[in-house]
Each structure stands twice: as C-alpha cells, then as structure tokens.
Amino acid sequence: MLDLHCHILPGVDDGASDPEISLRMAAVAADCGVRHIFATPHCNTRSQQKNFRDRRLIGAFRALQTMLDEAGIPVTILAGAEVLARGHFEEHLAAGDFMTLNGSRYLLLEFYFDEEPDYMEDCLRAVERRGLTPVVAHPERYFCVQRSPELAQRWAEGGRVLQLNKGSLLGELGPEAFETAALLLRRGAVSVLASDAHHFLRRSPDMLPLLDCLARRFPEADPELLLRVNPLRIAKDQDL
Numbered sequence: 001m002l003d004l005h006c007h008i009l010p011g012v013d014d015g016a017s018d019p020e021i022s023l024r025m026a027a028v029a030a031d032c033g034v035r036h037i038f039a040t041p042h043c044n045t046r047s048q049q050k051n052f053r054d055r056r057l058i059g060a061f062r063a064l065q066t067m068l069d070e071a072g073i074p075v076t077i078l079a080g081a082e083v084l085a086r087g088h089f090e091e092h093l094a095a096g097d098f099m100t101l102n103g104s105r106y107l108l109l110e111f112y113f114d115e116e117p118d119y120m121e122d123c124l125r126a127v128e129r130r131g132l133t134p135v136v137a138h139p140e141r142y143f144c145v146q147r148s149p150e151l152a153q154r155w156a157e158g159g160r161v162l163q164l165n166k167g168s169l170l171g172e173l174g175p176e177a178f179e180t181a182a183l184l185l186r187r188g189a190v191s192v193l194a195s196d197a198h199h200f201l202r203r204s205p206d207m208l209p210l211l212d213c214l215a216r217r218f219p220e221a222d223p224e225l226l227l228r229v230n231p232l233r234i235a236k237d238q239d240l
C-alpha cells in the first residue's frame with residue numbers, strides 16, 4: 001500500500017512532534033503493509049510553519065528517509081504537502097511555492113471546514129490553470145459537502161481527485177463525516193483513501209482497521225485500487 005496523506009515529517013506542523021514519533025509512525029505503517037508514505041505537512045496555514053518549497057523543507061524529507069533507512073524500516077518517503085487554500089493562494093501557486101505529490105501534476109489541497117463553495121471552485125480552477133490536478137483532501141469533512149455531497153461528486157466528475165480519510169470511514173471524525181464519506185465511496189466518486197495520520201497511536205497510520213471496515217461495511221469498494229493502484233499512479237504522475 002501507499003499512504004497518500006500523512007503528517008510524518010517531524011517538527012513542521014501538528015503531526016509528528018519529533019523524529020522518534022516519525023519513526024514509530026513509519027514502523028506502524030510498515031507493519032500493516034504500507035511501503036510508501038507521502039509526507040504531506042500542512043502548508044500555507046495561518047498559524048503553523050508555512051512549509052513552502054525550499055531547501056530546508058527538501059532537506060527535511062531527505063533527513064527523514066535517512067533516519068528510516070538507518071532504523072531498517074522498509075518505507076520510502078515521497079515528498080508532498082497538504083496545501084491550505086487561503087490567503088495569497090494564487091500568488092504562491094504562481095510562484096511555485098507548493099510541493100506537489102512526489103513532484104507530479106497532483107496537488108493535495110485542503111480547505112477550511114466552513115469554506116464557501118465559490119471560493120473552493122475558484123481555487124480548484126486556479127490549480128488547473130497551472131496545469132495541475134487537484135487532489136481534494138478529506139472532502140467529507142467540509143460542511144458544504146456534508147450539506148450537499150453532490151458538490152464533491154461534481155468535482156470528481158470534473159476530474160478532481162477525491163481523497164477520503166481513514167478516520168472518517170471508521171467513524172472517528174463525527175457522524176456527518178462518516179455519512180458523507182460512506183455516500184461518496186458508495187457512489188464511486190472516491191479515488192484514494194489515506195490515513196491523514198498525525199501520531200502513531202491516535203490518528204495513526206495503521207490501515208488494518210480500515211481494510212477490515214471496507215470488507216465488512218463497503219464490500220463494493222476496491223481496496224487495491226484505493227490504497228495501492230491509484231496512489232501509485234499519482235506517485236508516477238500517471239492518469240487515474
């Protein structure tokens with residue numbers, strides 16, 4: 001498996017607070033069969049580190065890989081970011097400040113939970129004008145999508161990639177997120193599932209509960225496609 005969305009890079013956001021926690025997160029992922037983790041630190045947020053593309057950030061991805069190699073944990077780190085659409089979003093986009101997923105055309109994008117659909121659409125179009133493909137992080141968590149899941153369904157039909165969170169399908173992120181995630185998954189609008197892990201215990205990278213949940217509650221979903229084939233295509237900058 002590949003985990004497309006994970007806050008494993010240490011000390012850069014509200015995910016792993018130090019390298020020891022990153023190591024334990026990677027060990028949990030490796031134990032359940034994850035071999036590649038996209039390290040996707042929050043980017044362009046108001047309060048945390050900006051995590052724009054620069055030498056410091058690129059050095060941090062390399063340092064994490066070196067640490068995993070030295071610890072003998074069989075996980076490859078792929079660089080990325082979870083870009084918050086806010087502030088001077090289009091200016092930063094134009095300046096190339098945002099890390100795409102493994103250097104591909106795919107940009108992992110998140111919104112404030114109470115964001116307006118019109119602003120979301122403006123941002124999605126701005127990404128596409130740059131020749132990039134938006135991957136919408138956890139659409140099931142946005143209030144406008146919870147009120148009208150058809151909004152996210154139209155995004156998917158328009159070629160925007162939808163990534164659901166493991167925690168939403170497990171019911172850990174509230175009943176609204178669960179219901180919305182379940183509906184989008186059952187309608188076939190979802191391309192990728194990911195952990196959005198922030199720690200090795202709570203919001204963890206362990207995919208086994210998700211695989212179990214899919215088998216029991218969503219037999220129509222294809223775990224191979226959602227957790228391996230599609231994230232691998234993204235890593236290789238291929239069409240979905």
Ligand SMILES: [Fe+2]
Nearest residue numbers: 005007082196
């Ligand atoms: Fe995230």
